[in-house]
Amino acid sequence: MEDVETKVAEVLLEILDIKPEDIVPTARFVDDLQATSIDLVEIVAVLQNTFDVDIDEAQIARLRTVQDAMDFFQAAIAAKRGGS
Secondary structure (H helix, E strand, C coil): CCCHHHHHHHHHHHHCCCCHHHCCCCCECCCCCCCCHHHHHHHHHHHHHHHCCCCCHHHHHCCCEHHHHHHHHHHHHHHHHHHC
């Protein structure tokens, strides 16, 4: 499996109209990357499927930056591996 940072970046590039250099850990999805709520739903759905993890609405609301997404999916993958 590809590492989380690489996959998150690939998904953002695919869904949003941004350049690779726009993807920095502190970039905010809405304010900096101009993501719409529909974009965010699509991003989360693709990442959930990619990493085979679930995320609820409360967790989605806490994903405000690129780093938030990377941290969440890294932790979810680690928890899943530990829980198997």
